[in-house]
Amino acid sequence: MSRPLLGKVCVVTGASRGIGKGIALQLGEAGATVYITGRTFSPNDTPLPGSLQETAKQVEERGGTCIPVKCDHTDDKQVEELFDKINKEQNGRLDLLVNNAYAAVKALTQSGFSATKFWELEPELWDTVNNVGLRGHYVASVFAARMMVPAKQGLIINISSPGGLMYFINVAYGAGKAGVDKMAFDCAHELRKHSVAAVSLYPGAVRTELINDMLSKAPPKGDTAIDNQLKIFENGESPEFSGRGVVHLLSDPNIMKKSGRILFMGDVASEYGFTDIDGKVPFHSRRVKDVLQLSGHTWLSMFIPKFVTVPRWMMAVFLSKL
Secondary structure, eight states: OOOTTTTOEEEESSOSSHHHHHHHHHHHHTTOEEEEEESOOOGGGOOOTTSHHHHHHHHHHTTOEEEEEEOOTTOHHHHHHHHHHHHHHTTTOOOEEEEOOOOOHHHHHHTTGGGSOGGGSOTHHHHHHHIIIIIIHHHHHHHHHHHHHHHTOOEEEEEOOGGGTSOOSOHHHHHHHHHHHHHHHHHHHHHGGGTOEEEEEEOOSBOOHHHHHHHHTOOOSOOHHHHHHHHHHHTOBOHHHHHHHHHHHHHOTTGGGGTTOEEEHHHHHHHHTOOOTTSOOOOOTTBHHHHHHHTTOHHHHTTSOTTOBOOHHHHHHHTOOO
16 A cells, blocks of 8 residues: 655644544545544544544554544644644654534524625624634644644645625625635735745535535425535535645645645645545546536536536636635
8 A cells, every 4th residue: 555645744623523534544544644624533532423432443543543522723822732732742743734623513503504695694603603713724834834844744624615706695704714815825926935835625515424414314305506506516526636636735746836725625636636535536626527517408418528617717707806
């Protein structure tokens, strides 16, 4: 088995389940030492379902080294203690920080996603969405950079979404994701001369534990909008697809060329030539064939090769806020 990340030290925040767990599993399988954080910590280190210990156990079953650390990313002191621990145990080495912790999934679901307008929601939703998902990313990046800059190497990846470029779910969500993307761009600017990279990574529709549960309880089909959303997730990515992307990005000797950019997982997979863990190529929002199939133009999609995508410059013009 290829283990390209032997000797690498990584941190994945919010790794008890979902995308964070998928990333941790792939990093461990590639040979990295992975510190994982979250608030779901089982008593007596029992690897209960959905706990950090369960993730750690599965990482180590794949041959990796995993250290679960209970950490509330709304508490700056706990975050600082996390990086102090890594600094002491790894002699100052840190190769990767994946900012993934997010505390608003349930709140966004309960708010009815985009059905409820911002003035109809309590202002506290902003803090629920962005205290961990934006501010927490910034705080973790501060302490990670303090280790990476002296070493003149490192990579910071912010897990974001197309909600940073277009309207999606609600105002608090979109503003937070746009902030995450801008933070990656500005961090990259200040870190460039120190040979530390920062990027924003856009997973597609990911079949997390929560999404799989929602799909199993989905209402009867018939509503076109709901049907289309279900199709995206039914043909979506496993959480480990993002993990494979992160492994390739960390292994890339030319990662500085990507620093400051927004990276779509579909583009990352195409560039490095990998598939999901089931061998399939998941839905990609820039792939013309996929968009045509989703919109019901199945007959037309048959004539479009898979490699045809919407150019990034065209997306930039269409989504420009200027």
